[in-house]
Amino acid sequence: MSRRYDCADPDQRATGLREAGATVRRGDLIVLPTDTVYGIGADAFSSSGIEALIAAKGRGRDMPVPVMVGAPSTLHGLVSRFSEKGWDLVDAFWPGALTIVARHQPSLQWDLGDARGTVALRMPLHPVAIELLTATGPLGVSSANKSGHAPATTASEAQDQFGTLVEIYLDGGQTVDSVPSTIVDLTGDAPRLLREGALTFDEIAKVASNLTR
Numbered sequence: 001m002s003r004r005y006d007c008a009d010p011d012q013r014a015t016g017l018r019e020a021g022a023t024v025r026r027g028d029l030i031v032l033p034t035d036t037v038y039g040i041g042a043d044a045f046s047s048s049g050i051e052a053l054i055a056a057k058g059r060g061r062d063m064p065v066p067v068m069v070g071a072p073s074t075l076h077g078l079v080s081r082f083s084e085k086g087w088d089l090v091d092a093f094w095p096g097a098l099t100i101v102a103r104h105q106p107s108l109q110w111d112l113g114d115a116r117g118t119v120a121l122r123m124p125l126h127p128v129a130i131e132l133l134t135a136t137g138p139l140g141v142s143s144a145n146k147s148g149h150a151p152a153t154t155a156s157e158a159q160d161q162f163g164t165l166v167e168i169y170l171d172g173g174q175t176v177d178s179v180p181s182t183i184v185d186l187t188g189d190a191p192r193l194l195r196e197g198a199l200t201f202d203e204i205a206k207v208a209s210n211l212t213r
Contacts, residue, residue, distance in 0.1 A: 004168075004169040006171050008171075008173065016170050017131055024136055025043060028049065028167045029162075029167060032129050033129060033171070036097050036177055036178075037151035039068070039141040039143060040057065040141065040158070042065075044140040049140070050110075050140050053142060054113065064119075065142050066122060066141060070131075070132075070134040071123065072091075072094050075102075082186070085186070086102065086191075089186075093207070097177075097179075100122070100186050102121065102186050103118055103119075103187055122181055145161055146162075149161060154173070155169045155172070182196055182197040184204060193212070201213070
């Protein structure tokens with residue numbers, strides 16, 4: 001049975017965060033608010049959790065699950081060959097609506113889909129999300145919508161789509177924006193814009209002058 005917690009209420013927020021942490025540690029699914037749209041999440045290192053997330057969204061392994069972190073320093077244990085330009089982008093836009101694609105550490109024991117040695121990473125600018133991520137460590141988080149449907153901007157919209165497939169819904173109210181994050185690929189010689197979202201090409205290019213499309 002799913003449970004939903006109103007994060008505007010301090011007691012419900014504390015209980016919801018505690019329950020959400022326990023849920024992802026069991027390999028089950030949660031929904032959480034972010035600064036862009038709501039996300040559906042699982043422990044990034046739980047194969048069963050990531051499989052359940054992919055199945056809940058109704059999409060294939062060819063669209064790997066992104067990872068959210070609670071602090072930029074977490075990157076040191078997750079990525080390899082990370083450039084100074086990458087750190088410049090992190091310094092400028094994290095926490096916020098920038099997702100970066102980097103090569104992950106080969107030693108990591110996770111399976112996020114057919115990622116071919118890469119991982120998409122973001123630190124969201126949302127207090128509930130950051131508090132949860134600080135407690136749990138990295139979470140696999142994708143937009144809270146079934147494939148082909150619009151991303152949820154409220155907990156109710158997410159619950160309408162996922163129902164009992166998700167155990168815990170953290171209700172952070174209406175999201176500030178319905179535009180997804182901007183994605184920049186840092187695996188090549190120069191940063192490359194993969195998706196223009198909440199941050200524009202020009203905004204990113206002010207920090208990464210060699211940005212390409």
